[in-house]
Amino acid sequence: MTAPSSRPLESWNSPLNRLQRVLDLLPEWLDKWRMAVNVGKTVALLIGRRVAVPPLRLRGQEIEWKTHVTYLGCRIDRSLRMVPQANHAINMAKAARAVLRPVLTSRLPLRTKLAVYKTYIRSRLTYAMPAWYGLCSQHTRQRIQVQQNISLRVLTGAGRYVRNDVIARDVKLQSIEDFVAHTARRMYDKADHGPQSHLWNIAPLHARPPDRSGRALPR
Known part of the structure; x- marks a missing residue:
């Protein structure tokens, strides 16, 4: 085996050995x-x-390597871009909106229809989102936001020339990104001020250093 071809295998040995010792x-x-x-x-x-990786073993049985898994309802892919999870959330929101369209287009008060959207559509669109939204690309985030824009346009009956941000402002509904940030901040604040001391400051927020161009990266 030549040196160049052996380097990938050698690079895997150390972390695999540590994983196996834990198992x-x-x-x-x-x-x-x-x-x-x-098991x-x-x-x-x-x-x-994707490379050939030796199998891990637990209780004498081999553990299968996969390039995507589902954990607590979240679909995690090997690129960690969370595209499969975003696609699943979008499809769930579309299905809920299709079922509830008669309600959203009815003469119910706008406040009631907004509550229906938040309860049955946005909850599916943003399931566990504080854990994976930060890994999504800007394009994926825009696709997710589009689902809220469509829902608000349906339940308000707004015309095609009314801007999405105007609709959201009139119904006083924050964007998906702001909603996720607020949810995550509230979750961490609750943990920091709770009685469980081991949860205090469990996810500290640090300022990110600037990149090579000297431009400060977003937090």
Whole structure:
């Protein structure tokens, strides 16, 4: 084996060995706390370039490597761009809006229709979004925002020449990005001021250093 071809394998050995050592210690911890793991349903996520990676083992069984997994309802892909999760959230929002269109276009008070949108459509669109929205590209974020724009246009009956930001301003509804930021901030504030001291300052916010051009990166 030549040196160039051996470098990728060598680069994998160290983290794989560390992972395997953790998996070797895991059964003792699981038995101590009387917890069980279905090894047959346990998978490992491969991030980055697809290469041949030796399998990991837990309780004598091989753990399958995959390029995408679903964890707590979130679809995580190997690029960590969260495009599959965004597509799923968009499809869920579209389906809910299609079912609720008779309600959204009815003569119900606008306040009631907004409550219906927040409860049944936005909740599906923004499921667990504070955890994955920051990984999305600007294009993906725009696609998500479009779903809210369409819903607001349907429930208000606004004309085609009315701007989306004007509709959102009139109904006093924040953008998806602002909603996610507010939700995340409230969640962290609740943890920082809660009785569980181990959750205090669990995700500190640090100013990002400037890039090579000297331009400060957004936080």
